[in-house]
Amino acid sequence: MSSRDESGSRARTRQAILQAAIEVLSRNQTASLGEIATAAQVGRTTLHRYFAERSDLLAAVAAEGASRLNEATTRARLAEGTGAEALLRLCAAYFDLGDLLSLVFSEPALVNDPAWSTEVCDDDFHAMVARGHADGSIDPALPATWLQSVLWSQLYAGWSYLTDHQISRHEALALVLRTLTNAVKPHPG
Amino acid sequence: MSSRDESGSRARTRQAILQAAIEVLSRNQTASLGEIATAAQVGRTTLHRYFAERSDLLAAVAAEGASRLNEATTRARLAEGTGAEALLRLCAAYFDLGDLLSLVFSEPALVNDPAWSTEVCDDDFHAMVARGHADGSIDPALPATWLQSVLWSQLYAGWSYLTDHQISRHEALALVLRTLTNAVKPHPG
DNA sequence: CCGCAATGGAACATCACTGTTCCATTGCGG
DNA sequence: CCGCAATGGAACAGTGATGTTCCATTGCGG
Known part of the structure; x- marks a missing residue:
């Protein structure tokens, strides 16, 4: 946990957001970022820290x-x-x-x-x-x-x-x- | 054209809007009413005269x-x-x-x-x-x-x-x- | 224990869509 | 020609999503 610790926490959160985005968007392509953040059990602010704009999240998905x-x-x-x-x-x-x-x-x-x-x-x-x-x-x-x-x-x-x-x-x-x-x-x- | 003249013009416009709605919404379910009105070659105001709210248009569709x-x-x-x-x-x-x-x-x-x-x-x-x-x-x-x-x-x-x-x-x-x-x-x- | 990274919440300005009102124009029948 | 129905455009307020900033809290490592 020493060298890649930063990646450990950040990568986990990032994956949680991505997975939640896939689940939510598969049900409703126009779901708001708030819904995705909630599904990922993450604040909307945090989501924006990982994906500045909606298009960035979609690209990652x-x-x-x-x-x-x-x-x-x-x-x-x-x-x-x-x-x-x-x-x-x-x-x-x-x-x-x-x-x-x-x-x-x-x-x-x-x-x-x-x-x-x-x-x-x-x-x-x-x-x-x-x-x-x-x-x-x-x-x-x-x-x-x-x-x-x-x-x-x-x-x-x-x-x-x-x-x-x-x-x-x-x-x-x-x-x-x-x-x-x-x-x-x-x-x- | 005497008894149902009112229906003649209105029914035609109504059908044009409905057909345009089907075409546009089939490509994009979240299309704005403005897009639908444009596709129907009708002003957005006119569209609202026939279908007061979006839900009314969807019900008609x-x-x-x-x-x-x-x-x-x-x-x-x-x-x-x-x-x-x-x-x-x-x-x-x-x-x-x-x-x-x-x-x-x-x-x-x-x-x-x-x-x-x-x-x-x-x-x-x-x-x-x-x-x-x-x-x-x-x-x-x-x-x-x-x-x-x-x-x-x-x-x-x-x-x-x-x-x-x-x-x-x-x-x-x-x-x-x-x-x-x-x-x-x-x-x- | 201290410090930094990560997070969450609140507040804010912005923007697009929506629904409404008002007014001007067009066109057709009487 | 007059009048009415239909229409289009402009303007407006309300709403929800978006993107940003700021600040407080949490938690883990040194």
């Missing part, structure tokens, strides 16, 4: 979100198995992001602006879908860009279904995976 | 939305054909609602609050899905409430895909229908 998305994408190992298998792994990994799902879905600009999507994930995603088209595990009628929309809309549907209905996290994910499995499977006819 | 949704649901004739066929007709009918899709999706309370969902559409929807489960056209693993979420999330995905990418309305709808068809089809395995 975007960076945090991009970071978590990148980690989840890495964990999904898109290059392994059939295209469909990788897509389902990616779906499950993203589902664990929780509140962040609503935030990314309702404000895609937050994480897509900093040229993030084309950096790491977009190319890998396209490669995965192309593999799926080639190995016959993904319906060739569904292009990669569309499947990206489908993936996110299903994730959002599953997450809001989880929060609205009396259902376990596991059951909600099962519904999403079942639906997505069906959706991408090529049908013989 | 909700009523208009509920009306259009009911008409679209009727046009889909949910009682005819297999459950899956009816679901696809409903999807196509809703897709024609355009901007309203984003609005309903981002603020479901707008149309669901006035006890609308359980009035006409919800029961018919459940009956349709039950028929689909029975006639083997809809995967029994997918409950009706979940399919409702899936339907709306797919509609939203298709509509935003249409506005984001270089693609025709028909092609976007084709992608949605293809995906939904696959998603609900029971798979033999």
